[in-house]
Amino acid sequence: EKSECVSLSPMREAVPAPLEYERVCVFGTGDMGRSLGLRLLQAGYGVVFGSRRPHSSSLLPHRAQVLGHAAAAQSAHLIFIAVQREHYDFLVPLANQLKGKVLVDLSNNLRKNQYPEANAEYLQSLVPGAEVVKGFNTLSAWALQNGPSDANRQVYICGESAEAKQAVMAVATKLGFSALDRGSLSAAWELEDFPLQLFPQWRLPLRIAIGLCAAFFFYLLIRDIIYSYITQGKDISFRIMVSLANKVCPIVSLIMLSLCYLPGVLASFLQLYRGTKYRRFPDWLDRWMLCRKQLGLLALGFAFLHVLYTLIIPIRYYVRFKSTERTVSLIRENRTTEFDTTMAWRGDSYLSLGILGFGLYVLLGITSLPSVSNALSWREFSFVQSKLGHLTLLLCTAHTYLYGWNKFLRSSTYKWYTPPGYMLCLVLPSVVLLLKLLLITPCVDRTITRIRQGWERGADQ
Numbered sequence: 434e435k436s437e438c439v440s441l442s443p444m445r446e447a448v449p450a451p452l453e454y455e456r457v458c459v460f461g462t463g464d465m466g467r468s469l470g471l472r473l474l475q476a477g478y479g480v481v482f483g484s485r486r487p488h489s490s491s492l493l494p495h496r497a498q499v500l501g502h503a504a505a506a507q508s509a510h511l512i513f514i515a516v517q518r519e520h521y522d523f524l525v526p527l528a529n530q531l532k533g534k535v536l537v538d539l540s541n542n543l544r545k546n547q548y549p550e551a552n553a554e555y556l557q558s559l560v561p562g563a564e565v566v567k568g569f570n571t572l573s574a575w576a577l578q579n580g581p582s583d584a585n586r587q588v589y590i591c592g593e594s595a596e597a598k599q600a601v602m603a604v605a606t607k608l609g610f611s612a613l614d615r616g617s618l619s620a621a622w623e624l625e626d627f628p629l630q631l632f633p634q635w636r637l638p639l640r641i642a643i644g645l646c647a648a649f650f651f652y653l654l655i656r657d658i659i660y661s662y663i664t665q666g667k668d669i670s671f672r673i674m675v676s677l678a679n680k681v682c683p684i685v686s687l688i689m690l691s692l693c694y695l696p697g698v699l700a701s702f703l704q705l706y707r708g709t710k711y712r713r714f715p716d717w718l719d720r721w722m723l724c725r726k727q728l729g730l731l732a733l734g735f736a737f738l739h740v741l742y743t744l745i746i747p748i749r750y751y752v753r754f755k756s757t758e759r760t761v762s763l764i765r766e767n768r769t770t771e772f773d774t775t776m777a778w779r780g781d782s783y784l785s786l787g788i789l790g791f792g793l794y795v796l797l798g799i800t801s802l803p804s805v806s807n808a809l810s811w812r813e814f815s816f817v818q819s820k821l822g823h824l825t826l827l828l829c830t831a832h833t834y835l836y837g838w839n840k841f842l843r844s845s846t847y848k849w850y851t852p853p854g855y856m857l858c859l860v861l862p863s864v865v866l867l868l869k870l871l872l873i874t875p876c877v878d879r880t881i882t883r884i885r886q887g888w889e890r891g892a893d894q
C-alpha cells in the first residue's frame with residue numbers, strides 16, 4: 434500500500450514518488466494551500482500548484498510543480514481551491530480548462546450568513562462546467578500539517594456528482610482522514626457553518642447550568658440572607674461568597690448528574706412501553722442523550738468546586754470566630770457538652786459518602802475522555818458509565834439525605850414555608866434512582882434485555 438509509506442519525517446522526503454502517481458492540482462498558495470500540498474506530496478500524489486506568479490512562490494514544497502493557473506488546471510483532474518471566496522473571479526476565464534474537472538471548495542467564512550449562498554454554490558455558478566465538491570473546510574492548516582489525530586480524523590464532503598465525491602473521498606482516505614458524505618451541494622452552507630460554531634454540544638448543558646445556578650442563587654439569597662435581614666435585622670450578606678456558593682455548586686452538580694441519567698431511564702421505559710427497540714426515540718430525547726457527556730463533565734466541575742469550598746471551611750474567619758466564641762461562653766458559664774455519638778456517626782457518614790461519591794465521579798469523568806474510552810471495550814465502558822454512574826448518583830444522593838438528617842422533620846427548617854435548596858435538589862435524583870430500581874427488578878430487567886436483543890412484543894404471534 435502506497436499510503437502506508439506516508440511519513441512526516443523529513444528523511445522520507447528524499448524517497449522519490451512512485452512513477453504512476455496521480456496528479457492533483459492546488460489553487461492558492463496561502464497556509465492552507467501549502468499545507469495541503471505538502472500532505473498530498475507525502476501521501477504520494479504529484480502536486481501542481483496553480484499560481485498567479487509561478488516564479489515567485491518560494492515557500493512552496495520543493496517537490497511540487499508550480500504553473501500558471503491555466504496550465505495547472507489542464508494538468509490534473511482534481512483541483513483544490515484554497516482561495517478566499519472574494520477572489521473566485523479569476524476562475525471564470527478558465528472555464529474551458531475547468532470543464533469536467535472536479536473542483537474541491539475548501540473555503541470558510543468569517544461569520545454566519547456572510548453571503549446569500551454558500552461559497553461552494555457560488556463557485557458552481559461561476560464555473561457551471563465543472564463538478565464542485567465542498568470538503569476539507571473543517572480542517573485547519575495546522576491539522577493538515579500534523580496529520581490526522583483522533584480528534585480531527587473526520588472530514589465532511591458534499592456535492593452533486595457521485596463520481597466527483599468518490600474521487601475526493603479517495604484522496605481523503607489516502608491522506609488518512611475518513612470522509613463522510615453529507616449529500617448534495619445544498620448541504621454546503623451547513624459544512625461552512627461548522628468551523629464557526631463554538632462548542633456546539635456544550636451549548637445546551639451550559640444553558641442548563643447557568644439557569645440552575647441563577648435560580649438557586651436567588652432562591653437561597655432570599656431564603657438565607659434576605660430572610661435573616663427581614664426577620665432578625667441581621668446582615669449576613671458575607672455568606673454569599675462561601676456559604677451560598679457551597680450550596681449552589683453541589684445542588685447544581687447533583688441535579689445535573691441526575692439529568693445525565695434520566696434520559697437513559699426514560700429511553701428504557703419508552704422501549705418497554707413500545708415493546709420494541711426498532712422505533713426511533715423522539716428528537717428531544719435523542720438530543721438529550723447526545724449531550725450527556727457534557728452534562729456529566731459540567732456536573733463534575735461543580736462537584737469539584739463544592740469539594741474545594743468544603744476544604745476551606747475550617748480556615749474561614751467566621752467559622753473560627755464562632756467556634757472560639759462558643760468555647761469562651763462554655764468556659765464563662767462553666768458548662769460542658771456531652772459527646773453525641775449519633776451526631777458523630779451522622780457527620781462521618783455523610784462526609785464519607787460524599788468522598789466516595791466524588792471519587793467515583795472523577796472516575797466517570799476520566800473514562801469519558803476519548804483517549805481512555807477508546808481503550809475500553811463497550812462492555813467495560815457501559816459498566817463504568819452505567820453501573821458505576823448510578824452508584825455515584827446513589828452515593829451523592831445519600832450524602833445529601835444524611836446531611837439533611839432530622840432537618841426534614843423540623844418545622845424551623847421551612848423558612849417562609851419554603852424547603853431548603855438541598856431538599857429541592859433531592860427530588861430529581863430520587864426519582865431517577867427509583868425508576869432505575871424498578872428497571873433492575875428481575876422481571877422488568879428480563880423484558881428489557883429481550884427487547885435489546887431484538888425481541889418485539891406481539892411479533893411472535
Ligand code: HEM
Binds near residue numbers: 679686736739787791
Ligand atoms: C453538603 C462535604 C461531595 C452534594 C455538604 C457539606 C459538606 C460536604 C461539609 C455541608 C456544607 C455546609 O454545611 O454548608 C463533602 C465532601 C465531599 C462532598 C467532603 C467529597 C470530597 C459531594 C458530592 C456531591 C455533594 C460529590 C454531589 C453532587 C452535596 C449537597 C449538599 C452538600 C447537595 C447540600 C448543600 C446545601 O447545604 O444546600 N457536603 N461533599 N457533595 N453536599 Fe457534599
